[in-house]
Amino acid sequence: MDEELNRTIEEGKRLKSWFSGFMLGLIGCFVICCLVVFPMVSKSNKELRKQLEDDTPKYVTGLEFELDTAKLNQMYEIIKNYYLEDYTDEQIVEGIYKGMMESLGDPYTVYYNKEDFDSFMEAGSGQYCGIGVVVSQNITDYTITVSQIFEKSPAAEVGMQVGDIITKVAGKEIGERELSIVVKDIRGEAGTKALLEVYRPSDGKTYVFEPERRVIETPSATGKMLEDGIGLVTITSFEETTAKQYKAAMEELKAQGMKAVIIDLRNNGGGLLSSVCDILDQILPKGVVVSMQEKNGKVTAYECDGKHELDIPMVVLINGFSASASEIFAGAVSDYEKATLIGTKTYGKGIVQTIRQLNDGDGVKITISKYFTPKGRDIHKVGIEPDIEVKDTDQQLEKAKEVIKEKMN
Known part of the structure; x- marks a missing residue:
């Protein structure tokens, strides 16, 4: 659910080589728990966003391998002379670009033509x-x-x-x-x-x-008052407008006398890192919210100042469709013991992508880092286990109300 919304999600059939992708084109969102210590850099919210969204490191400036253009020409001649179905040269060229990204074997690293790129960027706008x-x-x-x-x-x-x-x-x-x-x-x-x-x-x-x-x-964060002063906030994705909607929902529930809150992240496939971090700013004490490790070993930590820490009982609902940014949320509130997690194990997407627009308006989404919970947990392909497992979807909210009432007493 970037929007994602993405809102269960594992690598499978896409392990294609660059040239397999080429032929396909013809037819058609630190410290690991092993005591390895990396340099830690702490940054403010604004600085972190700038690094993630504007300053992804550039490690090379051009091709570092020889491209066999003679082979490409030979393949093209075979296609031109023998391929049965209709095709366009644009289709072939796009297939080469797609194949380059698919050769990495990462389903989250993708090439987009301009039309698809514009559509993808719109998805996070709300x-x-x-x-x-x-x-x-x-x-x-x-x-x-x-x-x-x-x-x-x-x-x-x-x-x-x-x-x-x-x-x-x-x-x-x-x-x-x-x-x-x-x-x-x-x-x-x-x-x-x-x-x-x-x-x-x-x-x-x-x-x-x-x-x-x-x-x-898109109503990505909505609030509802349940019985006995229990508020329910449902977050379906983490978009540009979600933090504002979350804050408005919480203020309205507090005005109605909310004494405890249930946050529902079920079926939330993730979204923008900045969005989930802005919401966690309204919940956590001072400290690290999430850390990201880049390919060169550098680790950047997003930190919360603790000035808006939430001081009422909390339960968070999760399931197998809760992924990415949802897992950042669940991992953080769990590590700080701010909430009880109820439901089923989350999906297990512990990597971060960035978006880059190319000079011609096309674009790529590419994995740039792994993220870790405040206690250094790597949840990629592992997921986050609930404190209380409830497999029956219809009983998860009822169990959350039961647990939160115990916390209130």
Whole structure:
């Protein structure tokens, strides 16, 4: 759920070489627990954002290997003379770029053409033109599942349900397509219709929906007062607007007499690092929130000043769709013993990506660091275990209310 929303997610079939990616193109968001100590650099919120978003180190300035252009020319001649189906030269060139990133074997390192890059950047803005769903992708089998449907949205109006598996968009099979590309096809101009085919596991049937797209204000953080002074804040993704929405929800709940809070991160696939850190600034005591280790061993720590520490009982709900930024949140509140984690183990995405736009408007998303919880835990491909495991989704919130009432007494 960057938005991600991404909002379970492991490496599988994408271990392709550069030239395998080339041929594919023709057809088509420190200290490890082993006592190794790295230099630590602490930075302010603003400084950290600048480093992560504007100053990713440049290690090389050009190719350090010889590219066999004669082989490429030979391959192109074979394609031109023998390939059965239609293709374009632009398709071939784009396949080369995609293959270069796919050769790294990292499903989170991706090349985007300009159209896809613009769509990806829009995803974190908190507003878009679409149908009002949050979807997440399982990186093992590439299935895309509806994890949330906004109230009174086009998707809700036509009868789509949480748990629906999207099998086709605009007549195109999902296959192994990257999540952001599928999301681009679901979105579009206001007033146009999206064509989706979904499989519903609950009844084993396939449905076709045509919701009409419109401008969607993404409610990524919402609040609700439960019984006995217990507030519930649901965070579906960490976007540019999420910290502001979280603060507004908490202020409204406090005005209603909130004495304890449940934070629901279930089905939250992650999002912006800066967003989750801004929210944790409103919760944690003074200290490290999260640390990131780059390829050269340098570690940068994001720190909280502790001036806005939350002093009421807290429970955090998590599940297998809670990933990335959600795990930064869960790991931090767990390490500082600020909250009890309830639900099931999180996904286990403990790496950070950055976005770079290329000179021609295309772009890449590339993994630049691993992150560690305040106590130095590396959760990548491991996940975070709940303090209290509750596998039954319908019972997780009830258990959270039971535990938080005990904390209040």
